Amino acid sequence: MSAAKPAPPSGATDPAPGPERPAGSKSGNGDRAAQVLREVSTGTFGVTFLAFVLALVIGGLLIIAVDDDVADAASYLFARPADFFTAAWSAVSEAYAALFRGAVFNYEASTVSGAIKPLTETMTAATPLIIAALGVAVGFRAGLFNIGAQGQVIMGATIAGFVGFTWNLPVGIHLLVALLGGVIAGGLWAGIAGLLKARTGAHEVIVTIMLNYVALYLLQFLLTTDAFSTGNQPKSPSVKSTAQLPLLLGDGFRLNAGFLLAILSAVFVWWLMSRSTIGFRFRAVGSNAHAARTAGMSVTATFVLVMIVSGALAGLAGATQVLGTEKFLTDGIAGSLGFDAITVALLGRSRPLGIFLAGLLYGGLNVGGRVMEVSTGTPIDIVLVIQSLVVLFIAAPPLVRAIFHLPAPRTGASKEVAA
Amino acid sequence: MSVIETKDAPGRQDVTVGAGASMRGPVVMLAFGVLSLVLFGLLPDSGGTTTFGISTSSDFVRFDPVELPSKATAIVLSLVALALAAYGALRVRGGRKVPTWVLAAFGAIWVLTFLTWAVTDKSTSLVSLLQGSLLLAVPLAFGALGGLLNERAGVVNIAIEGQLLTGAFGAAVIGSVTGNPYAGLVAAPAFALVIGAMLALFTVKYHVNQIIVGVVLNVFAVGLTSFLFGSVLKDNAAQLNSPPRLETIAIPGLSQIPVLGPVLFRQTIIVYLLYVAVAVIAVALFRTRWGLRVRAVGEYPQAADTVGIDVNRTRWGNVLLGSAVAGLGGAFFTIGSVGAFGEEMTAGKGYIALAAMILGRWSPVGALTAALLFGFADKLQQVLGVLQTPIPNQFMLMLPYIVTIFAVAGLVGRVRGPAAAGEPYVKG
Numbered sequence: 001m002s003a004a005k006p007a008p009p010s011g012a013t014d015p016a017p018g019p020e021r022p023a024g025s026k027s028g029n030g031d032r033a034a035q036v037l038r039e040v041s042t043g044t045f046g047v048t049f050l051a052f053v054l055a056l057v058i059g060g061l062l063i064i065a066v067d068d069d070v071a072d073a074a075s076y077l078f079a080r081p082a083d084f085f086t087a088a089w090s091a092v093s094e095a096y097a098a099l100f101r102g103a104v105f106n107y108e109a110s111t112v113s114g115a116i117k118p119l120t121e122t123m124t125a126a127t128p129l130i131i132a133a134l135g136v137a138v139g140f141r142a143g144l145f146n147i148g149a150q151g152q153v154i155m156g157a158t159i160a161g162f163v164g165f166t167w168n169l170p171v172g173i174h175l176l177v178a179l180l181g182g183v184i185a186g187g188l189w190a191g192i193a194g195l196l197k198a199r200t201g202a203h204e205v206i207v208t209i210m211l212n213y214v215a216l217y218l219l220q221f222l223l224t225t226d227a228f229s230t231g232n233q234p235k236s237p238s239v240k241s242t243a244q245l246p247l248l249l250g251d252g253f254r255l256n257a258g259f260l261l262a263i264l265s266a267v268f269v270w271w272l273m274s275r276s277t278i279g280f281r282f283r284a285v286g287s288n289a290h291a292a293r294t295a296g297m298s299v300t301a302t303f304v305l306v307m308i309v310s311g312a313l314a315g316l317a318g319a320t321q322v323l324g325t326e327k328f329l330t331d332g333i334a335g336s337l338g339f340d341a342i343t344v345a346l347l348g349r350s351r352p353l354g355i356f357l358a359g360l361l362y363g364g365l366n367v368g369g370r371v372m373e374v375s376t377g378t379p380i381d382i383v384l385v386i387q388s389l390v391v392l393f394i395a396a397p398p399l400v401r402a403i404f405h406l407p408a409p410r411t412g413a414s415k416e417v418a419a
Numbered sequence: 420m421s422v423i424e425t426k427d428a429p430g431r432q433d434v435t436v437g438a439g440a441s442m443r444g445p446v447v448m449l450a451f452g453v454l455s456l457v458l459f460g461l462l463p464d465s466g467g468t469t470t471f472g473i474s475t476s477s478d479f480v481r482f483d484p485v486e487l488p489s490k491a492t493a494i495v496l497s498l499v500a501l502a503l504a505a506y507g508a509l510r511v512r513g514g515r516k517v518p519t520w521v522l523a524a525f526g527a528i529w530v531l532t533f534l535t536w537a538v539t540d541k542s543t544s545l546v547s548l549l550q551g552s553l554l555l556a557v558p559l560a561f562g563a564l565g566g567l568l569n570e571r572a573g574v575v576n577i578a579i580e581g582q583l584l585t586g587a588f589g590a591a592v593i594g595s596v597t598g599n600p601y602a603g604l605v606a607a608p609a610f611a612l613v614i615g616a617m618l619a620l621f622t623v624k625y626h627v628n629q630i631i632v633g634v635v636l637n638v639f640a641v642g643l644t645s646f647l648f649g650s651v652l653k654d655n656a657a658q659l660n661s662p663p664r665l666e667t668i669a670i671p672g673l674s675q676i677p678v679l680g681p682v683l684f685r686q687t688i689i690v691y692l693l694y695v696a697v698a699v700i701a702v703a704l705f706r707t708r709w710g711l712r713v714r715a716v717g718e719y720p721q722a723a724d725t726v727g728i729d730v731n732r733t734r735w736g737n738v739l740l741g742s743a744v745a746g747l748g749g750a751f752f753t754i755g756s757v758g759a760f761g762e763e764m765t766a767g768k769g770y771i772a773l774a775a776m777i778l779g780r781w782s783p784v785g786a787l788t789a790a791l792l793f794g795f796a797d798k799l800q801q802v803l804g805v806l807q808t809p810i811p812n813q814f815m816l817m818l819p820y821i822v823t824i825f826a827v828a829g830l831v832g833r834v835r836g837p838a839a840a841g842e843p844y845v846k847g
Contacts, residue, residue, distance in 0.1 A: 062643075066650040145630050147577075202828040205577075205630055206777060209770055210820035221813035342634055379649030381762075384642025388635045392617075395632070396625035 050400050051393035059386040060092040063378055067091040095378040102371025103364035113252055118367065120255040124325055126363030128153070128317040130262040130356055132341035134269045135186075135313030137350035141273060142306040143286035144197075148190060148208025149314040150338025151215035155189040156182035156315025158219050161322040161329040162228065164239035174242040179261075179319050186315015187308040189215065194307025198300035204307065212338065220331045228329065236329035245324035258320030262359070265313060266352040272309070273352075282306055314338065340366075343391045362387060444517045448504035448525050455529055456497035459536035465490040469535045470542030473678055482677065489539040496532040500525055530795075541806050548798055549682040553690065556787075556794025557755065558583055558765070560693055561748025562772025563779060563786035564700055568741035569618075570781060571704060572734045573717040573839040577633025578618050580769025581640030582611040582742045586749020588644045591760035592652070594662030600754045603662050604688070604747070611746020612739060614640055619738040623731050626843035637769070645762045652760065660759045665689060689747070689755045693787075696744060701783040713737055717837035720844040730844045748772070774823035781836055793819040 064070050073080075073087040101108060103122050109115040132149045139146035146152075160182030169177060193211060196202040223234040230237050245256040273279040284292040285302045293299050322333055344362050348355030365387060369380035393400050401407070467489040474482045503525045507517040534543070562579045569576035576582075589610025594603025614636055621627040652660040665687040674684040704710035713733060715723040720730045752768075753760050771793055778792075779785025800815030 062646065066647065147630070147634060196824070196828045200828045202824070206773070206827050207824055209577075210774065210824045213767060213770065213820045214817050214824075217813040217817045221811050224811065224813075336638075339634065339638060342631075343638065346631060346635075373649075377650075379646045381642045381645035381649060384638055385646060386642075388639035388642060391635050392621060392627075392632065392639075395627040395635075396621055399620075399625055 046406075047397045047400050048394055050404055051390050054393050054400065054403065055386045055389035056096070058389055059382050060096070062382060062385065063092050063095050064088045091376075095372050095376045095382075098372040098375045098378075099365070099368040099383075101368070101375075103368030117253060118371070120249060120253045121367045122360060122364040123259050124254045124256070124363075125367045126359040127256075127258040127262045127324065128321045128337050129340055129344050129362055130359030131265045131320065132314045132317035132337055133344035133348060133355045133359055134265050134352065135310040135317070136341050136345040137348065137352075137355055138269060138273065138282065138313065139306055139310040140345060140350045141286050142282040142302065143289065144194075144303065144306050144310070145205045146190060146193075146208055146307065146310045146314075147205050147342065148193060148211050148311070148338070149317075149341045150334055150336075151208065151212035152186040152189050152311040152314035153318035153321070153334040153337050153341075154212075154215040154219050156186035156318030157322040157329060157333045158215075158222065158318075159185035159315075160319035161236055161239060161333075164243035164323055165237045165328070166227070167243075168240070169242060171242045174240065175245065175323065178239075178243045178323055179316065182315045182319025182322075183312045184315070186318060187312035190307040190311020190314065191304060194304040197307075198303045204303075216331065219329070219333070223329065223331060234331060238328050239323055243323055244327065245320060254325060256320075256324035258324035261316065261320055262356070265316065266356050269313070270352040278305070314341070317341070340387075343387055346391045347394065442508070442511050444522065445504055445508035445511055448507055448522075449501065451529055452497060452501040452504045452525075455500060455532045456494065459532050460490065460494035460497045463490055463493070463536060463539065467539040469538045469540075471534075471538070472542065472544035472546065474546060474681075484542060484544075487535065489535055493532050493535050496528050496535065500528045500532065503528070534799075537803055537810065538806065543802055543806065546678060546681055548802055549678075549795075550685075551798040551801070552791060552795040553682060553686070554751075554756070554794070555797045556790040557689055557693055558748040558751045558768050559772045559775050559793055560787050560790035561696070561751070562745045562769055563776040563790055564696055564783055565741040565743075565745025565748070566773055566776040567779075567781045567783065567786055568700065568713075568737050568744060570776070570837055570840045571717045572713050572737035573720060573730075573837060573842065573844065574618070574622055574734055574738050575629040575633065575841045576618065576738070576741060576745075577630055577773065578614055578636040578640070578742075578769075579745050579772045580765055580767065581614045581637040582745035583749040583752070583765045583769045583772070584640045584644055584763070585614050586611040586746030587752035587764060588647070588749075588760050589746070590750035590755075591662050591753035591758070592659055594754045595659050598663060600663045600665045601688075603754045604665070604750050607750035608743035608746040611742045611749060615739045615742020615746075618742065619735045622843060623734045623738065626845065629841055629843075641763055644760075648760060648762050656759070662754050662758055664756075664758050665754050687755055689751050692747065696747075697783045697787045700744075704783065714837070716844075717839055720839050720842075724844075724846065730846070734844070745769075745772070771819050774819055777836070778823060778826050792822075 067087070069087040070084065070091055073084040077084050102118050104119055106115050106118050109117070132153055135152070136146050136149050160178045163178040163181040164174070167174065167177070189211060190208070193202075193204045193207040196207050197204045220234070222228045223236065228236050245258050245261075247253065248255045248257060248259065271279075273283065281292070281297050281302055282305075284295065284297060285299055285306075289299050292302070317337065318334060321337070322329055326333060340362060344358045345355060347361070348358035365383045366380075369383035372378050372382075373380045465488075468486050469489045469492065470484050470486045472484045503521050507521050507525075510517055510521075562583055565582060566576045566579050586607035590600075590603035590607040592603075593606030594600050597603070617636055617639075618629075618632055621632045622629045648660075667685060667687055668691070670684040670691075674680045676684070704713065712723065712728050715726075716728060716730050716733045723733075724730050749765070752764050772790070775789035775793055776786050778789035779787070796815060796818045800812045800818075803810060803815065804812040
């Protein structure tokens with residue numbers, strides 16, 4: 001007991017934080033951000049689980065609040081309260097059951113392929129999410145906020161699509177070139193933000209947000225040109241069969257080789273961040289840019305490289321979307337992929353395996369949400385509410401603990417003192 | 420247009436550039452001047468005419484539309500712009516700064532030159548162009564004001580988009596239920612407070628990263644409003660989603676001023692509230708004890724804490740106030756313009772508001788100016804789209820974002836925000 005006590009004062013007497021703050025506010029920002037990101041990514045499994053429970057409960061309450069049958073039962077709540085709770089329960093359970101049927105396993109289907117189709121659809125939807133989130137996570141772990149995955153996905157899809165429907169190349173090579181085009185386009189697009197940060201100190205959050213919109217309008221413009229559009233529609237020709245990602249389970253399913261690319265990307269990011277020298281440099285800059293600079297690393301060059309890797313993955317995500325799932329370009333090719341990728345990266349705590357699972361989960365929620373909307377009339381947008389709440393709760397473990405009256409873990413308490 | 424941002428000397432921390440940097444303004448001006456002389460003046464064929472309308476049918480004094488020879492006008496205007504650039508260069512050589520009016524006049528003349536060229540052989544009304552610009556600037560300006568109230572206290576507000584959206588939603592629903600648009604106008608900031616309270620809870624109390632919370636709250640706002648729209652509003656549109664619109668109020672006397680009168684003083688109450696908000700926030704931030712404290716908290720919270728200012732309480736207050744102001748801007752989307760609420764109807768305007776705040780250097784007047792520029796670019800894009808000019812309107816739409824990237828990259832004068840923005844304050 002007395003042995004534990006002396007530790008905090010040595011930290012408290014440390015004068016470093018005070019005088020350092022005004023001098024180097026720029027890098028101080030980065031350190032703080034990296035620290036927060038670390039904290040976000042080191043919550044416990046229990047908090048994650050409870051965060052889900054909370055988000056699903058709030059989602060359920062919203063579903064109850066807008067349900068017509070529940071409203072009818074509520075009008076005679078005091079006469080027959082059981083009706084109210086029955087109606088509320090059936091509203092929520094039907095919606096969530098439809099969500100499950102649409103996302104994982106359709107137990108109402110008459111054929112085997114019909115029953116497992118939802119799972120394959122989930123995997124298809126998860127493919128670009130996982131890849132783009134891996135890119136966002138590489139940035140997070142290097143202390144950079146890449147909010148521009150959306151724009152990088154768009155640029156990747158645009159170039160990959162263009163190569164896919166314009167060029168004539170042999171089978172195999174065509175696909176590789178198209179994928180590579182997407183990777184390069186995404187990487188260069190994000191590289192702009194990295195270069196500007198390295199050269200001028202421009203904050204990557206602002207630059208990447210702005211580049212999202214530039215990319216969107218660029219694609220909209222391209223879709224009006226003859227090179228990209230078919231007739232009057234703002235829609236490109238279909239990607240040639242030589243450039244399409246092969247289907248994995250035959251014609252009945254949309255699941256394609258993009259999913260294998262997602263697995264490969266996860267392994268690659270694991271190797272890059274945990275096993276390679278470059279990844280060590282990324283993480284060193286992310287945890288303490290000052291120390292990294294002192295150790296002889298070029299922080300600015302690392303910024304550029306991190307953004308390029310991050311954007312390249314987002315570009316690959318766009319490429320799988322256009323070459324595997326959609327097969328042609330529209331201005332909605334990226335959907336909300338880039339923003340979903342941020343939440344997936346946060347939920348997966350910036351770790352490849354976590355992101356893989358979080359991507360499947362989000363893919364499932366998105367696919368299942370559509371089935372839920374059709375079968376129970378609950379708008380799919382409830383999924384966005386649940387997804388955003390989960391991330392918020394996971395990021396604030398003290399709030400979750402306070403709601404469930406859980407004691408704060410000892411390690412967490414000492415960390416708060418140190419901060 | 421981009422030249423306006425050069426009005427300050429380069430940032431203090433920008434040591435490498437030093438005294439020579441102030442020449443950047445005149446050089447950029449000269450480059451743009453030459454560009455307009457060649458592109459709009461010398462290259463086009465002669466013989467075309469440009470027609471500008473300068474009054475509306477309901478004006479007290481009406482003017483006939485002005486018809487100008489396009490080529491000659493563009494050349495003359497370009498030469499005037501070049502003269503301004505030369506004057507700016509002379510001032511800098513004399514060791515002084517380029518006056519703001521020179522930059523403003525240069526920007527205005529450059530845009531007019533561009534218009535003269537773009538509207539060749541067609542006609543457009545300058546009054547409706549400016550009126551529309553101001554209208555489109557309203558949500559941007561309110562959003563930027565809301566953003567700067569947050570950031571001046573040290574909380575980054577990426578959630579402006581979400582606050583605009585919930586504000587728009589609240590205004591539509593409450594306006595419909597009560598049948599009174601002014602009730603909707605009160606409801607808009609109240610609804611946006613929900614997002615503001617969540618932002619403050621997670622960033623100020625729980626120290627979650629402000630950028631993460633902002634991004635996630637935008638998703639939350641889209642999800643929540645779209646969910647309620649799809650499940651409740653769509654089926655009961657008559658009762659819940661058909662608010663009356665705010666009527667236009669012409670201010671007696673002032674609205675009769677030629678050209679500017681109808682632009683500035685024949686608007687809805689939201690626009691007049693904007694004038695008030697800019698003035699009040701400008702005075703409050705820079706001329707009152709409260710403003711000094713807020714800025715201290717945003718620049719150096721440790722010092723503020725030392726002299727007894729409650730940092731986190733100040734941040735709570737400002738985040739809530741900022742979200743309410745942004746929510747007021749949200750009312751524009753529904754009761755201020757089209758009436759009914761639609762899914763994701765703010766369409767990224769919150770991010771342009773963020774950009775306007777940055778370009779306006781975290782000052783209310785600057786934010787309004789930047790919002791007006793972006794509003795003008797947006798309106799111009801609509802007008803040129805109708806007129807079938809050679810510039811694809813997607814490039815006009817890109818303009819605010821590109822200008823912002825240039826601004827934060829310091830290519831047209833460095834911008835620098837409050838020092839402590841983005842950092843949670845942990846006492847100790």
